[in-house]
Amino acid sequence: xxxxxxxxxxxxxxxxxxxxxxxxxxxxxxxxxxxxxxxxxxxxxxxxxxxxxxxxxxxxxxxxxxxxxxxxxxxxxxxxxxxxxxxxxxxxxxxxxxxxxxxxxxxxxxxxxxxxxxxxxxxxxxxxxxxxxxxxxxxxxxxxxxxxxxxxxxxxxxxxxxxxxxxxxxxxxxxxxxxxxxxxxxxxxxxxxxxxxxxxxxxxxxxxxxxxxxxxxxxxxxxxxxxxxxxxxxxxxxxxxxxxxxxxxxxxxxxxxxxxxxxxxxxxxxxxxxxxxxxxxxxxxxxxxxxxxxxxxxxxxxxxxxxxxxxxxxxxxxx
Amino acid sequence: xxxxxxxxxxxxxxxxxxxxxxxxxxxxxxxxxxxxxxxxxxxxxxxxxxxxxxxxxxxxxxxxxxxxxxxxxxxxxxxxxxxxxxxxxxxxxxxxxxxxxxxxxxxxxxxxxxxxxxxxxxxxxxxxxxxxxxxxxxxxxxxxxxxxxxxxxxxxxxxxxxxxxxxxxxxxxxxxxxxxxxxxxxxxxxxxxxxxxxxxxxxxxxxxxxxxxxxxxxxxxxxxxxxxxxxxxxxxxxxxxxxxxxxxxxxxxxxxxxxxxxxxxxxxxxxxxxxxxxxxxxxxxxxxxxxxxxxxxxxxxxxxxxxxxxxxxxxxxxx
Numbered sequence: 001x002x003x004x005x006x007x008x009x010x011x012x013x014x015x016x017x018x019x020x021x022x023x024x025x026x027x028x029x030x031x032x033x034x035x036x037x038x039x040x041x042x043x044x045x046x047x048x049x050x051x052x053x054x055x056x057x058x059x060x061x062x063x064x065x066x067x068x069x070x071x072x073x074x075x076x077x078x079x080x081x082x083x084x085x086x087x088x089x090x091x092x093x094x095x096x097x098x099x100x101x102x103x104x105x106x107x108x109x110x111x112x113x114x115x116x117x118x119x120x121x122x123x124x125x126x127x128x129x130x131x132x133x134x135x136x137x138x139x140x141x142x143x144x145x146x147x148x149x150x151x152x153x154x155x156x157x158x159x160x161x162x163x164x165x166x167x168x169x170x171x172x173x174x175x176x177x178x179x180x181x182x183x184x185x186x187x188x189x190x191x192x193x194x195x196x197x198x199x200x201x202x203x204x205x206x207x208x209x210x211x212x213x214x215x216x217x218x219x220x221x222x223x224x225x226x227x228x229x230x231x232x233x234x235x236x237x238x239x240x241x242x243x244x245x246x247x248x249x250x251x252x253x254x255x256x257x258x259x260x261x262x263x264x265x266x267x268x269x270x271x272x273x274x275x276x277x278x279x280x281x282x283x284x285x286x287x288x289x290x291x292x293x294x295x296x297x298x299x300x301x302x303x304x305x306x307x308x309x310x311x312x313x314x315x316x317x318x319x
Numbered sequence: 320x321x322x323x324x325x326x327x328x329x330x331x332x333x334x335x336x337x338x339x340x341x342x343x344x345x346x347x348x349x350x351x352x353x354x355x356x357x358x359x360x361x362x363x364x365x366x367x368x369x370x371x372x373x374x375x376x377x378x379x380x381x382x383x384x385x386x387x388x389x390x391x392x393x394x395x396x397x398x399x400x401x402x403x404x405x406x407x408x409x410x411x412x413x414x415x416x417x418x419x420x421x422x423x424x425x426x427x428x429x430x431x432x433x434x435x436x437x438x439x440x441x442x443x444x445x446x447x448x449x450x451x452x453x454x455x456x457x458x459x460x461x462x463x464x465x466x467x468x469x470x471x472x473x474x475x476x477x478x479x480x481x482x483x484x485x486x487x488x489x490x491x492x493x494x495x496x497x498x499x500x501x502x503x504x505x506x507x508x509x510x511x512x513x514x515x516x517x518x519x520x521x522x523x524x525x526x527x528x529x530x531x532x533x534x535x536x537x538x539x540x541x542x543x544x545x546x547x548x549x550x551x552x553x554x555x556x557x558x559x560x561x562x563x564x565x566x567x568x569x570x571x572x573x574x575x576x577x578x579x580x581x582x583x584x585x586x587x588x589x590x591x592x593x594x595x596x597x598x599x600x601x602x603x604x605x606x607x608x609x610x611x612x613x614x615x616x617x618x619x620x621x622x623x624x625x626x627x628x629x630x631x632x633x634x635x636x637x638x
Binding site for chain 2: 047048052269272273276277278279309311313314316317318319
């Protein structure tokens, strides 16, 4: 698929493909947070999505869209987290084989969840090189098809269905829609589908200061990477931007804002305390952006995709 | 009102009175928790209720049901937490004056919330004696009417509307409905309304071992108190049972089970991690009861009233 020729129909087909296998998650609002932010925010709750994150959408779209011949080959990926569960769940729904390469230090509960869906877990050393080498070996040995977590049109279109639902269900015209940026799958899907469904909506990305590769790429027009492994509480956003994602972001995203870990934790605590829902730190980034840039969003209709709720509670400490 | 002559009509009138001023909170289910518990659980999410707890219902019913002459007098109560906010909110809705006695060590955020509803906060020393003395002085000086947090028919009927909605909305026949027990307002309302709407449902209370006055009262048939101030993570359940609540519990509650703080924290963590919603420790007690007594609830339809989500995040530590 070429994004220059993609249409709304691609999103509609993806949505029809996955509709019965994902949750149409609720949209929540909170009067206190609106008052604090000075705008009207609709939160699309993908923390309540299957596997606890929007990733279920992309994995489901990529795998259910395979030809019967390709399904026979099975699928493979490497992931320490949500994408692993998304691929395992989608493979289970499709009734096909899945090999998931996971770092040996991934939490046992996550490995067990992947195994619980019937996928085969292959452990490797916890480095990017070991993960990629092991994945390549698995693909070579089994002939499985790679399901990349974000740098893949089928994934981008699948993740975009979250924003499609937000626009369809909120019954208002959004001035802004915000998502976090890691590899770029969520925001590129959001920007594309908004372009078709709600062309006056500006799509904005939020990124942690310590993992600002998308920000620097966007501002310079050249795809750059993070310097070394980034350190931020937003551990779902450590990945470097994919080139396919960057192509969409350059063309359809309005702007990218940075926030630091302290700002992320203020936003996270606000959502936990006021909305009584669990979101992961990565997921708090867009609200942190809104709270930090009140003049930009003042009195506007703002949509935020709450990306996920898979948090290691032992690592979250409040004063 | 005499509970021996109360009818379903009392609950219907209360529900009509408060309906437009409270949330009809959602009922959530979770496949993983059902599998772990070995039964089918419907969670009535009063953590999403106004003021973050079911207490909004009782306060609203008591205050909106006052005669015009009584409304002129204003209302008063003492509370360090949810009931304070419930009375303040209801007084605001009714457009009447409220005096709330709060211990000086109550969190500033809670005092501010009460003041935010327009109620007058009177601070006192953080002892039960000081709270009661101060409240009596406030009532004497202003002629305000006492709104007791649980030992009051109007409060009991109001809290019962949470269980009424659970029974009406769940579209299943419950074998069991469980609530936590503190002063007894929530469970006595639940037991009464279940008796009318779903007479085959057994209503069960959950109580922390360290604050087991309701358990001992229920088992002995004699109303007894906790020995000294109880120490448990379930800080919403420290109160001694009211005599009016005990009257209902003796007659309509099926049984009371005890759980310890470790069991409460396992249940709380399960709800946070799997359902992605914030509940307070007191609120986790009924699920802890179900997980501890699997043979009792095996393959049954179980309703649990999630009582509230007002948690001091700084006090919650996970491994």
